[in-house]
Amino acid sequence: MSTKEKIQEDLLVDTQEDKLNEIVLYNDEVNTFDYVIDTLIYACDHTPEQAEQCSILVHYKGKCTVKTGSYDDLEPRCSKLLQAGLSAEIV
Secondary structure (H helix, E strand, O other): OOOOOOOOOOOOOOOOOOOOEEEEEEOOOOOOHHHHHHHHHHHHOOOHHHHHHHHHHHHHHOEEEEEEEOHHHHHHHHHHHHHOOOEEEEO
16 A cells, blocks of 8 residues: 655735725814715715715714725715815825
């Protein structure tokens, strides 16, 4: 009988994870709930329910993460929010 030796090779697989960034929307005393909701629907592709929940969180907590993703996806969305007169940044 012959003995076969099994050699197990461990493969190290490098997985490159895209760092997820966030758009944080800040509260202001200028814009109405309806305006913020409409802007989130337009700029961030939120459903009306998502936009309403985010606007309530922003109002009571002072800020809220409204979108998460790659920087390349978030940059034009954040620009739309800023152009609409909202206070937002990518973190």
